[in-house]
Amino acid sequence: MCGIAGFFQLPQHPGEHAATVRGMLSAIAHRGPDSTGYYVDDHCAFGTTRLSIIDINSGAQPLSDETGRYWICYNGEVYNYLELRAELEAKGRVFQTRSDTEVVLQAWIHWGEACLRKFNGGYAFAIYDRAAAELILVRDRFGKRPLFYTTGGPGFAFASEMKAFFALPDFHFEQDVGQVQSILAQWTPLPHQSGFRHIRNLPMGCWMRVTTGKVEERTYEALTLEPSSTVASEAGALDLIRERLADSVALRLRSDVEVGVYLSGGVDSAIVALLTCDRAKGRVRTFSVEFDDAKLDESKEQRLMAEYLGTQHLGVRVSHGDIATQFPAAIFHAEIPAFRSAFVPMYLLAESTRQAGIKVVLSGEGADEAFLGYDLYKETILRAEWNTAPEQVRRARLAQLYPHLGHYQPQDIAAITGLYHQFAEEKIPGLFSHELRLQNGRFSARLIRSQDDPFRAMREMVRATDGYAALTAVQKAQWLEYKTLLAGYLLSTQGERMTMAHGVENRCPFLDPAVVDAACAVNLRFDDGFTEKRLLRQAFRERLPEAIVNKRKFPYRAPDGAAFAAAPPDYLELLLSEAELSQIPYLDSRFARSLTTKVLANGASETSTKENQTFLFLLSLALLHRMFVKREGMPRRRVHSPVERVIDLRSGAAGYDSQGNFASVT
Amino acid sequence: MHQPIRAFIEEQFLIEFGDDFPEDTDLFRAGVMDSFGYVRLCRFLEQTYQFKFAEEEMTSNILVSLTRMEQFVDHKVSRGRAASG
Numbered sequence: 134m135c136g137i138a139g140f141f142q143l144p145q146h147p148g149e150h151a152a153t154v155r156g157m158l159s160a161i162a163h164r165g166p167d168s169t170g171y172y173v174d175d176h177c178a179f180g181t182t183r184l185s186i187i188d189i190n191s192g193a194q195p196l197s198d199e200t201g202r203y204w205i206c207y208n209g210e211v212y213n214y215l216e217l218r219a220e221l222e223a224k225g226r227v228f229q230t231r232s233d234t235e236v237v238l239q240a241w242i243h244w245g246e247a248c249l250r251k252f253n254g255g256y257a258f259a260i261y262d263r264a265a266a267e268l269i270l271v272r273d274r275f276g277k278r279p280l281f282y283t284t285g286g287p288g289f290a291f292a293s294e295m296k297a298f299f300a301l302p303d304f305h306f307e308q309d310v311g312q313v314q315s316i317l318a319q320w321t322p323l324p325h326q327s328g329f330r331h332i333r334n335l336p337m338g339c340w341m342r343v344t345t346g347k348v349e350e351r352t353y354e355a356l357t358l359e360p361s362s363t364v365a366s367e368a369g370a371l372d373l374i375r376e377r378l379a380d381s382v383a384l385r386l387r388s389d390v391e392v393g394v395y396l397s398g399g400v401d402s403a404i405v406a407l408l409t410c411d412r413a414k415g416r417v418r419t420f421s422v423e424f425d426d427a428k429l430d431e432s433k434e435q436r437l438m439a440e441y442l443g444t445q446h447l448g449v450r451v452s453h454g455d456i457a458t459q460f461p462a463a464i465f466h467a468e469i470p471a472f473r474s475a476f477v478p479m480y481l482l483a484e485s486t487r488q489a490g491i492k493v494v495l496s497g498e499g500a501d502e503a504f505l506g507y508d509l510y511k512e513t514i515l516r517a518e519w520n521t522a523p524e525q526v527r528r529a530r531l532a533q534l535y536p537h538l539g540h541y542q543p544q545d546i547a548a549i550t551g552l553y554h555q556f557a558e559e560k561i562p563g564l565f566s567h568e569l570r571l572q573n574g575r576f577s578a579r580l581i582r583s584q585d586d587p588f589r590a591m592r593e594m595v596r597a598t599d600g601y602a603a604l605t606a607v608q609k610a611q612w613l614e615y616k617t618l619l620a621g622y623l624l625s626t627q628g629e630r631m632t633m634a635h636g637v638e639n640r641c642p643f644l645d646p647a648v649v650d651a652a653c654a655v656n657l658r659f660d661d662g663f664t665e666k667r668l669l670r671q672a673f674r675e676r677l678p679e680a681i682v683n684k685r686k687f688p689y690r691a692p693d694g695a696a697f698a699a700a701p702p703d704y705l706e707l708l709l710s711e712a713e714l715s716q717i718p719y720l721d722s723r724f725a726r727s728l729t730t731k732v733l734a735n736g737a738s739e740t741s742t743k744e745n746q747t748f749l750f751l752l753s754l755a756l757l758h759r760m761f762v763k764r765e766g767m768p769r770r771r772v773h774s775p776v777e778r779v780i781d782l783r784s785g786a787a788g789y790d791s792q793g794n795f796a797s798v799t
Numbered sequence: 800m801h802q803p804i805r806a807f808i809e810e811q812f813l814i815e816f817g818d819d820f821p822e823d824t825d826l827f828r829a830g831v832m833d834s835f836g837y838v839r840l841c842r843f844l845e846q847t848y849q850f851k852f853a854e855e856e857m858t859s860n861i862l863v864s865l866t867r868m869e870q871f872v873d874h875k876v877s878r879g880r881a882a883s884g
Binding site: 304524546547548549550551552555556572573575576578579724727728731740742743747 | 812813827830831832833834835836837838839840841842851852853856858860861862863864867
């Protein structure tokens with residue numbers, strides 16, 4: 134796992150290229166503190182800050198083929214690299230290293246674009262073809278690893294994290310009002326959105342070719358929710374789930390360094406930990422977030438699971454004060470406006486994990502999307518049948534929904550009936566499943582002074598997607614979750630960006646294509662979907678403690694507005710001062726001030742979900758504006774990544790500076 | 800009679816009724832009403848005006864605007880008075 138960055142045909146003297154790419158890599162050195170390397174010629178420069186996990190000694194980057202025509206900078210892992218290497222060797226390809234990086238390069242040279250569908254992993258990489266003078270950029274199919282690019286200035290630049298663009302000459306960050314409004318209304322960015330003008334996130338499952346004056350983006354793998362085969366019986370379904378998950382965990386344990394597991398207290402990470410222990414040679418180490426607030430804390434189940442498996446467990450206790458103190462640093466790493474504070478504890482967890490000497494962790498993300506774990510799916514089923522189902526069926530279904538949400542009580546059943554009646558028919562074309570969520574989003578979107586439809590981009594995305602209209606209501610809900618909340622928050626802001634802030638790679642067994650395929654084959658085949666993840670639980674029932682396997686979905690959350698109300702940090706001045714707020718021209722400052730005053734004055738029980746999420750959005754927008762647009766108040770945590778490889782092919786290379794140690798700006 | 804409803808909605812959803820935001824505005828379409836806010840509003844009306852919503856009443860778009868709510872509360876309260884008188 135690493136960070137990559139570079140540029141193509143930047144209009145500056147080649148003598149400046151090395152310093153520019155070093156500056157870009159320096160800004161993301163936290164992603165790869167082990168070593169740094171870069172390639173530079175008269176037209177292109179790109180490099181890697183490396184977190185050494187596979188082939189630690191000879192896997193340095195950039196890496197080339199034997200002819201020196203192709204060069205690669207690579208971030209992430211292709212877990213099935215051993216199988217692909219064997220396939221390539223059988224076809225006569227010769228390898229110089231044991232690394233998966235070289236397998237990816239050779240696969241591209243041998244198969245071209247067709248290689249991408251063979252890759253099973255989380256990755257983003259850049260390949261430069263010197264002969265064709267073209268740059269290829271690729272991102273994995275679920276958006277596990279990031280890859281941003283900008284065509285805003287003259288020339289083209291890309292990076293794992295946008296903060297690398299600080300090093301580009303004459304580059305200025307500017308928040309994109311339309312995108313920000315869209316993010317606030319949806320909770321998360323759409324796959325291509327970054328929140329900034331002229332910066333695009335390469336969507337998951339896409340690749341691009343950059344040549345002189347031309348940038349082409351293509352999809353190599355569209356998200357499919359149709360299974361490749363059918364399952365005849367429930368017993369067959371359970372076998373299939375067990376088999377695919379065991380294989381997925383085994384693949385993700387391929388590493389030359391120790392692999393730990395994040396234990397959330399829920400059934401998904403418990404299964405991952407169980408299967409890890411099945412395979413591990415020594416005692417597995419597990420890591421968890423604990424809270425003082427009993428309503429949020431799952432340490433009882435975490436410790437139960439750790440004791441059950443005999444893991445060496447570390448619980449990291451996070452207080453309200455920790456969240457308020459660390460929020461600016463965490464949002465700087467996240468780079469995207471956030472609607473919850475729950476990513477901040479993950480930032481602290483990654484720090485402790487790294488301090489414990491662990492560079493790779495497995496976790497349970499992706500299970501709820503694959504195996505229908507969210508209430509959203511039940512809610513969608515119920516709303517879709519609302520106008521036709523008998524009243525007693527509707528009542529029974531409602532009683533099964535949301536029991537973990539303390540703020541809905543049995544006497545509210547009439548009120549919820551009225552609410553569902555409002556949302557029983559599709560109002561926003563293609564987005565029926567998410568309309569209740571989007572209604573809360575409308576409140577957050579009021580932060581922006583704009584009359585535009587905040588869902589326009591989302592509507593256009595689904596309208597332009599082949600096959601989307603033919604999906605069932607639940608499949609549409611799944612599809613949207615993969616494209617928005619999972620990729621746009623859980624894997625990124627709360628996932629990859631927090632682990633990589635501290636040089637920890639996160640791997641997700643539930644995101645193996647074979648696991649997703651199995652889930653699609655069994656979902657709603659043998660039950661009505663109202664017991665979430667029933668088959669997944671059933672598959673491991675005999676191997677997990679009852680308290681874990683029967684535990685209802687308990688959404689991982691952290692104290693939101695309450696964390697800031699308890700001990701207001703200095704930077705809240707950004708929201709409380711008229712002068713500060715007025716510097717963000719697109720904000721409705723009157724609404725922003727009313728909201729801030731209300732959230733800070735009210736207790737946690739008096740602050741609603743929509744208010745909390747809107748407050749967190751406002752705070753993160755203000756901090757991102759200060760750090761990225763104004764370039765002020767950036768956290769200063771220095772990470773050194775020694776330069777170990779420089780490939781300098783500039784025509785005047787002898788006279789240019791091209792080496793040196795550097796430190797990240799974070 | 801109706802002032803508490805107006806005040807609750809304005810405080811709960813951070814809006815102000817007036818020329819820019821008329822009382823007959825559909826609160827869902829205006830992006831003001833959220834799911835939990837809707838439930839709280841129901842609880843508030845029941846507690847303040849001492850009645851209970853019936854499920855069948857909730858399927859007739861009562862709580863979509865301040866105007867509709869005021870009309871419904873008037874109706875409920877007058878029926879309650881008639882029943883007790």
